[in-house]
Amino acid sequence: MTAVVFVGPTLAPQAVSDRLDATILPPVRQGDVYRVVGDKPTAIGIIDGFFEGVPSVWHKEILWAIEQGIPVFGSASMGALRAAELADFGMIGVGRIFEDYRDGTLQDDDEVAVLHSPAELGFQPLSEPMVSIRATVAQARSAGILPPDTSAEVLRCAKAMHYHHRIWPDILNALPELPGIAEFADWLPTGRIDAKARDAVAMLERMSEHLAGTPLPPSDTVRTEHTLMWKALRARIDAGDPPTDRGVIDELRLQPELYARVRDRAVLTLLSREEASRQDHTLERADLVRQMEAHRASAGLSRRSDLMAWIEANDLSPEGYETMLADAARIEAATASRAGRLDAQLLSELHRSDQYTLLRDRAVSKAEQAFPTGQSGVDRLRVLIWYFESRLDQTVPDDLDSYAVALGLAGRDAFYEMIEAEFLYCHRGADTGAAE
Structure with a gap:
């Protein structure tokens, strides 16, 4: 070959x-x-x-x-x-x-x-790589087109943009009054450097x-360590590739409702990535660990071997799995930063999805019962176990405060009041002290 x-x-x-x-x-x-x-x-x-x-x-x-x-x-x-x-x-x-x-x-x-x-369109570049922007600005400065201060400001402006949005017109339009920008714009079509x-x-x-025969410099060959994930990747490829990504997406499109839900989550992921990039927000390791614990609990992956098998079955690498966790953490951060503005939009989405009247009627019925939340005498642990294990079929989260905040609540106390009211509503007319 x-x-x-x-x-x-x-x-x-x-x-x-x-x-x-x-x-x-x-x-x-x-x-x-x-x-x-x-x-x-x-x-x-x-x-x-x-x-x-x-x-x-x-x-x-x-x-x-x-x-x-x-x-x-x-x-x-x-x-x-x-x-x-x-x-x-x-x-x-x-x-x-x-x-x-x-x-x-x-x-x-x-x-x-x-x-x-x-x-299909030949991978045509639609934005400018930062390395080429740096090389072009350096060339313009050497040629006397851009003053040093303007050069620094052009680089600062470009670096602050998400890489999707780095195009010369937008960069120049953001800095119209700086010395040398007009001259730089005239010079750019012939002076631009494509560093890549x-x-x-x-x-x-x-x-x-x-x-053609020119020898390469000598180097020591490092033997590849045959880890579990490396063996899994080789075995998967040797056995024949799974369906292409496009094929998987086409299968998803055949289920329009599921496609719409997954698409909306994918758009939210992209938006949260772009926001994190604009704000230069770096995730803490604790954020990824928390997301991993939540995923393992929801997917029933209590043992490490179960997790590794799940990663392999989903055509992921450890790096790909970490990227998935990072996306979830960024979505959580973006959601938390907008907690005070979400309620109106949540109601709007309920109207759009035709779920509003059902939930409204239930809320009104619950309010009419006037249950004395916080004073019912029902054991808190019992309510938590009932809600998570009986209602949601999952274990009680270790970090209830984070769980509550993710739902737009102030903390665990507000969360407990909400599920205690639900417990009393579901057991109305029954002896809430009886064993279940």
Whole structure:
């Protein structure tokens, strides 16, 4: 097999073919490198890869390829990130972006992330990568187009944007009065630097030189550790790929009501990600642990082996599972920040879904009973066990305060008053002191 290059928005396929005889594949995702190793390519080049919504390529896949004697090159985007992380283990990084990640000058993944069109439209870039913005601003400053203070403000403004929204017109429109901006806007069409394409071309040239006989620097091969998750990934791929993502989504579309619910949750996830990025909000480890405990409790995954089996059955990696938890934590944070404004919208959604009258009538009936909540003499633990184990078929949460806040309540006391009223309502006319 010839060399393989994973590329998407950074370079067009023709630009790759002009410089290297290679099989051109879409941006790399989890499992792709392991798959192509089976075809024994002469070399693997990684330029683009998926960051969000699709599991990213594993480090172990790359180490596995190197262990099989296949050189792996990386540059520009996902390739630069992985090469910086695996340079000490034999991956060959090429270009300024790789060097900046390796040396710690760059640290954030969003420096190379871009919004792009789907595969059907050729992965066309729809936003500007931050690394290219930095290179362009540096060039304009060197050429005397941008004063130093304006250069710094352009970079600050661009970095504050979510990577989906980084396009030059929006950046310039946000800073119309700064010295040099008008001149910079005139210079930009011919002066713009595409830092990712520049590095990607350099990598292709380096690969071509190697395939023509130029030796690579010696490196120590690190043997891939055969962990449970690595074995699971290999077994899944060796057994044949599961249905494609598009196929799974089409199955979901065949159930319109479920599709609408999942779609709304997916939109909420995207919005919460964008808000966290704008506010530079970093999740604490405790947030992820709390989400994991909640998920394991709801899914009945009490043992670690059960959790690992669930991750494997759902075509996830540990990194993908953590991303799922992080999304849930961001949604929780975004919801909590809007707690005081949610009630009106909740009522509106109940009207829209035709659930309002049923709940209203129940609330009115409960209020008419005038149950003396807090003074009923019913044991609190009994009420909690009844509500969670009998009504919800789950265990009582360890952190009742967090559980209550997630429901828009002030804390556990308010939550207890609510479920005590429900307990009394459901047992009206019965001896609430009798055993159940």
